Amino acid sequence: MKGNRVKIFILAFIVPVLLITCSKEEKLLNISSIELESENTTVLLGETVVIKAVNQDGVDITNEVDIYVDNAKIEGPDFVASEVGEIYVRAKYNKVSSPFLKITVLENITSLTLSVDHETIKPTNYDVATFTVVNQDGDDVTAAVTFFKGDEEYESNTFTTDQLGVYEFSAAYEGIASNSITISSALSISSLSLTADRFTIPANDNTFAELIALDQDEDTVSNFVSYFNGSSELEGPAFHSGEIGSHSITAKYEGIESNELIISAEKQKNRKVLIEEFTGEWCGWCPQAAYNLDQLVQSDPNVLTVGIHNGDGLAYANEALIRNSFGINYFPSGIVGRVYLGQEVGFNDPVLSNDVLEEVDRQINKEEVLAGISIASSYTGGEAFVDVNVKFYQTIDEEVNITIYLIENEVVSGSQENYFSGYSGYETSPFYNLPGTIEDYEHNYVLRKAGTDALGDEIPSDQTAKDNTYSFGTKTISISGIDPANSYIIAFVSYDIHGDNKSILNAQQVKLGESIGYDE
Incomplete structure (x- = not known):
């Protein structure tokens, strides 16, 4: 029996060792080359x-x-x-x-000699001078030394620049210094050719054509020449104009003149701005915001609005999802073309904040219109049918989505709280003389349904090229409990809401049962 115990003990000792050994070898089996x-x-x-x-x-x-x-x-x-x-x-x-x-x-270094393959380079950032350092025996010790540009340490053995100038370089190793070398960054232009990244721009003050000047070697020298629109000198290598028509652009350098380049400034395509307001019947500050936005919509056909309700009988299920995407936690609040202006910007001031009006003006008049939208809509029974097309005027490389809203006007639902009743400073408000709770309050621009995901449906990236038209297909929306005679369809194209730029490229609205084309 003792012998058996010994055998059992030995086996129990050996097995774990074998397991450990196998485990280590298995870990290293992935080494097939070194x-x-x-x-x-x-x-x-x-x-x-x-x-x-x-x-x-x-x-x-x-x-x-x-x-x-x-x-x-x-x-x-x-x-x-x-x-x-x-x-x-x-x-x-x-x-x-x-x-x-x-x-x-x-051998240890006792002397250093610095040389360079080009003592003169162009200020193009891709014309390169390369340094070599040898020791007293002529051995290459470039990797061992420290380079200096003037008195400052320089981390590379190559040098490029986009500036004109003269630069001095040296090298050192443990107190042993090399000779100095001077590199000149200079231009020698014998001819100029001028082109641009685009030849048609919208007539506004914020969309530019980048001007590109090339020398006789087809190297870019854009930052070193002067540009002219006719006889008027431009401020730099970019052109914009609020004047519709053709413009003759040239470049000059020390008496050398480029070819003439024609850039056309065309009438700005139409853009509509959507203001999404976050509201609720329980919110006593909200009626003034709704009134201010209604006044703006009535005065400008290029402004659209939608009221996204919270915590009442008209609440939209995904209201918080949209609002939280902008970090908004107060009412009333809003976003202008999906641009959040901050809590200090009041939608419920006695008069709509200038910040809102300026942002609306910027989006309509001062930004290039990248896409247009057409809508065809109809309804029968309890269903609405919506077809949306998006035409791209420029190529969009970022992810963009399309969103479809169905909104309803003249909706009477419950009672609306009113904090403006007798409130000092709001004597001119239409709500000043109304009771603190308004019964049978009429809501307009109420978001009732979405024909897409609440945050939009992605447009395939291969469909967002310039001059392409993307057909979204027919979307069916239930309109049970909704008055189609008071309803409208809003469609808008926006950047992905999860990105840093969430803004809307363009928006369009049509009365339910009707159609509207591109606003060009």
Whole structure:
């Protein structure tokens, strides 16, 4: 029996060892090739060389392999270069070996000579001067030295610039300084050609055509020439105009004149701005905001609005989802073309805030219109049918979505709280002489349904190219309990609401049962 106990004990001891051994080998089975790397393959006598090993997937396996220097295994990945000449390093793991990595060891530096392949370069940021440094024996020690531009340390052995000027460079190693070299960044223009990133722009003050000037070598010299619209000098290599028509643009440099470039400024395409207001019947400050926005909509056909209700009988289920996307937690509040202006901007002031009016003006008159929208709508029984097309006037590279709202006017639902009743400072408000709770209050622009996801449906990226028209297809919306005679369809195209730029490119509205084309 004692013998059996001994045998059992031995087996119990051996099995865990085997398991541990198998586990380690299985971990390393992914090493099918090895590559060696070193920050410097040319070093000076006495310097430390650090070796790194990676596998076929680029994973660091330095601690898993054996490293050999001139066929002698070393402990760890570091060694000191103790002899002048060439050292050959390789790594092994089982039967897998790396290619040899050659390390060149040079004598200690006693003198340095700095040279450069180009003493004159163009200020183009891609005309490159490359430095080389050799020691007293003519050995290349570029990787070992520190470069200086003037008196300041410079981190590269190459130099480019987009500025005209004269620059002095030198190199040093442990107190040993090289000669100095001067590099000139200069222009020698014998001919100019002028082009632009676009030849048609909308006639506004904020959309520019970038002007591109090329010299005889087709190198860009845009920042060094003067530009003219006819005889009027421009401020720089960009052109805009609020004047509709063709404009003759030229570039000049020291008596050399470019070709004539014609850029057309066309009538600005129409843009409509959608203001989304967050409201509720329980919110006593909200009636004035609704009134202010209604006054704006009535005075400007390019302004649309929608009331998105919270916590009442007209509440829209995804109101908080939209509002929280802008970090808004108060009522009344709003976003102008999906641009949030901040809590200090009041929609419920006695007169609508100038900040809101200025943002509306900016979007309508001062931004390029990138897309247009057409809507066809009909209804029968308890269903509405909506077809939306989007025409892209410029290519959009970011993700854009389309959203369809169904809104209803003249909706009477419950009672509306009114904090403006007798409230000092609001004597001119239409709500000043009304009771604190208004019964049978009529709501307009109420968001009742969405024909898309609340945050919009994505337009495929291959459909957002310039001059392409994207057909969204027919969307069916239930209008049960909704008066179609008082209902409208709003469609808008916007950047993805999860991005930094959430703004609306354009919006369109049509009475339910009718159609509207592109506002061009």
